[in-house]
Amino acid sequence: MYFFFQIALSGIATGAIYGLIAVGYSLTFMTTKALNFALGMWVMLGGMLTFSLSVQYGVPALVALPMIVAGLFLLGLVAERFSVAPFLRAGSDVWVMSTLAVGLLMIDFAEIIWGRSPTPVPSFLGNTPVRLGPLSILPQQLFIIAIACVVFFALDLFYRRTLTGKAFRAVAHSGEVSALMGINTRRVQAASYAAAAAFAGLAGFMVVPLTLAEPQMGTVLGLKAFAIAIIAGLAAPRGILFCGLIYGGLEALISGYLYTGIRDILGFSLMILALAIKPEGLFGRPVEERA
């Protein structure tokens, strides 16, 4: 049983990261039906900034974190203004390309600024494993699971209890009707894009002590998170954390019981299967339009 639980536990920690990134896809999809396909690169940017702040400039991790989240939020606003909003306004789908282009630009800039060699970023929680009975886990991994749960709980409250959150949901349901009701849809859309960037920055901050910082670090993470957002349902933020944790755990169990080589094949096949059976996602509700 040790084998099962130890593997599942470390997989769940990885899954929490996927979940944190995946929620970003959901945020923008809900308000604009558009996606930031480059979220993985935003994760990378968060990771590289963590390296600069905490390793190069010695800023304490808990001070660096709000700086990174706020910084990426602002950068997200700028990127949305130039790479998404003009196309949305024109009713064009070019945002698919433009968000990716922004991501590729970010990789190129990161390579120029930080170079391409992987650099370690020590966890501010140290490297001494925490023992949970016979199981062991790195403090950073525990921290990731905890933060992911807090984020999703807070997000749920936000959507259900706050006026802004309700505005988000209204825009998600119908931009035009919301606008007629006096909601500034334009602002909601920009905010959702920026919030997605901020969550990606948070994910980058959390994951970088486990992966080393390098300009390519976010690419595959972003893809896997996308698979999870699709499996859970892009319009189902609650289901995303759950799916992320399960996906991470399953991945690790596949590696453990079967073979690492087929892990991603199974994972992405699952995504296609989910799309075929339930296009709105496991947790999504089919869209019903009232006549």
Next chain:
Amino acid sequence: MSRKLAGSSLAAVAAALFATVSPVSGQDIKIGYSGALSGPASFTGLDIKRGAELAVEEINAKGGVKGRKLVLVSRDDEHNPVRTVAQYRELVERERVVAMIGATNSASMLAVTPIVNDTLKVPVICPATDATAITENDAAKAGKENYLFRIGMYGTGQANFIVDTMVKKFGHTKVALLNWTGGWGVTGRTELQRRLKENGLTPVADETFDSSDTDMTPQIIKIKNAGAQSIVNYALVRENTLVVQTKQKLGDDTPYASAWGIAGPAFWKAAGASAEGVLTSTTITIDGPQSPERLRLIDTYRKRYGQEMDAPSSFFGGYDAVFLYALVMERDGVDPKAIRAGLENVPAFKGMIKDFKRPVFTKDRHNAITEEDMIMTRWTNGKMLEIKYDDKGPYVDIDEKTKKYLDKKNLALM
């Protein structure tokens, strides 16, 4: 104008520009080098160049070769085989170099090998690229003149050396594989499997991992459950860092040996104390007791470039390659064909990597460093210490006075 044409005319313009700025006189002897001087592999590429550069300066300070000055002409191929091929042509056909120092990328060398043997016909000594087929190429197999030489690790030999060290020197028969799914890890895995088989063994576990993995828990536990006595692998710094961190997290002390992808200070910088006890095969280490000649060069390097050496095997490989060329040219002249033939006929050579008391190369052996010359090192408190053997077993020299034996079971210091 087609893209290809545009590219080649651009290359010609660039070549013309370079030709005018290169400090040459008709009497100078030119040695060429094309390798990664920028990008992720530049730590290796720069060290090859620096080694060659310092050797050229030393030789010139003592009057050059046959009274003529040596000149090193370098190009940055950005670790890109397409550029390497173009630069080899440019260096040989326009710059008229008489010999080359090998690139940083095995793919680059595999691409230029047939061109060098069939048309360019200048000798190349490779310090860093380890693909077996670079030296054991088509020309060699056909019994034709082979212009490719190597003074570094080579694939088949390194896999043999790693497996044999674990199996024969430490007596581990339950060996697990844990390889990177990237290019180098794939060829490495095949080589390791082959050598285990030749030793009559099958791996007790044969695991892989991706570059994007953030955790190796499943693989490490599986290997542990399979009862492995040691783990061997081919991977680079990033992946190996994750492996040793996961091992540390799980409290796993199975001995771990990796090929020369982590044979430099970058590994300790990334992995820190979790790298303690990891084994790495390589050609040379600059940690632990050193000869006065090496100490002098290490010191020169530090003063000259304001940093510690990143890739000692590359630096000393570049350095030794230039001295080998100088020795042969002094004796046989500067015609590329004569140099090539001469390299196969160097009966002894006091190099920095090794004091060769036998022919450095022979007609059938273009690898200067054989399995017998490779060294296994143990990461010990931030230093890569060579493992040596005596009657009492394997040991490392912590410094001139302290000798520590290794426990064959877990390779811990006793």
